[in-house]
Amino acid sequence: MLRLSLLATGLLLLQPAMARQDDRNQPIHVVHADSFDGYNQPNTISTFKGSVLINQGTMKLIGDIAKIYTAKEDTSVDHIVVTGTPQKRPHIEQIDDNGNLMTGDADQLYYDNVNGVAILTGTAYVHQQNKGDARGAKLTYNTQTGYMVGESGGAGQVTMTFLPKQKPLPPPKHGAPATPPAPAKPAPSPSAPASASSASKE
Template sequence: MSLQPALARQDDRNQPIHVVHAESFDGYNQPNSISTFTDNVLITQGTMKLTGALAKIYTAKEDTSVDHVIVTGTPQKRPHIEQIDDNGNLMTGDADQLYYDNVNGIAILTGNAIVHQQNKGDAHGAKLTYNTQTSYMVGESNGAGPVTMTFLPKQKPLPPPKHGAAPATSPAAPAKPAAKPASSSSTSAPASASSASKE
C-alpha cells in the first residue's frame, strides 16, 4: 500500500545532524565508523527530530558525513520521529525500531509502526517507509496483521447563515426607527411619494 500526500520538508536533509542530548556516548568521528548514544537520546536535523533509548550513527565510508542512523527503544520509550512539512503540518512516527537513511532522506519504521500526518491521516503497519522530502509512504504487513490507513476529510469553512436567519434580525432594527418618526416624518414621506406618483 502506498500514499502520496502533499509536500514534506524539502531542506531538512541539507541541514547538519545534531545529537542534542544523550546520557552517554561511545565512538569517534571518523569515516566508516559507528557512534553509540544511550539514554534519552535526541537527534535533530532541521525540523526533524529522532528520539529513543539508544541510537547508533553510522558515518560514510569515504568521509565523516552521516550515512544512516538506527534508533531503538523500550516498550515505555519507543523510537519516535517527527518533522514539520513545508505547509507547517506536523508528521509523527513511532515504532519498535527506526532506521533513518540520511543519504536519501528515508525513514523506515518497523514493528507496530504508526505514522500520523497532521490534517491528512494515519497509517499503521508492521513496516512503514516514509520519504521525509516528498511524504511518499509505503506500508507492509509482513504477515503481522493488516496495514490500515485513515484519510481525514478536507476541512471546509462553515456555511453562511440561511436566508431565514438573517431577516429575523433585520426587521427588529427598522421597527424602532419606524416607531419614532411615526408622528412627523412618516406622514410627510408618504405625501411626497404620492405626489411624485401623481406627477
C-alpha cells in the same frame, strides 16, 4: 507478504508538494544523550544512550539508544538506527513545508541520511496532521517527497485513515448568529391519568 503502496488516491497521507524539501541539507545535531562512545572517523559507529534527541532541521529522532554510522569515505552521516523500550518507543517527527506535523512511532527507526528515507519497523504508526494516519509492521517514509509504503510483514494488516476535508460553516442569516431550533414538546401519553381540572368537570 501483503505489500500496499500508499501513493494512490491523491498520494494518500502526504503529497510531494507538502513534504519537507530542505531538512536533509541541514547538519545533524545530537542535542541530548546521557552517554556516548565512539569517535568521529570515516566508516565508524558512534553510540548514544539515554534519552537521546537528534535533530536535522525540523526533523527529530528520539529514543533510548541511537547508533550513528558514518560514510566510508568521510565523516558525514550515512544512516542512524534508533531503538527504545516497550514503554518508550523510538519516535520521529517532522514539519512539512505547509506547517503540518508528521509523527511516527515504531520498535525501531532506521534513518537513511543519504536518501532522506525513514524506515519504521515493528508495529509502526505514522500520523500526518490534518490528513490521516497509517499503521503496519513496516512503514517506509520519504522525508523529502512524502511517498510512503506500508507492509504487513505476513501478519496483521496495513490500515489507513483519511480525514475529510473540513467545510466552513454557512454564514448566519441576516447577520444574526445561528441558533438551533427549540426541541418539540413531547405529546402526552395516551395512558396518562386525566388532570384534576378535567376530572372535576365530569
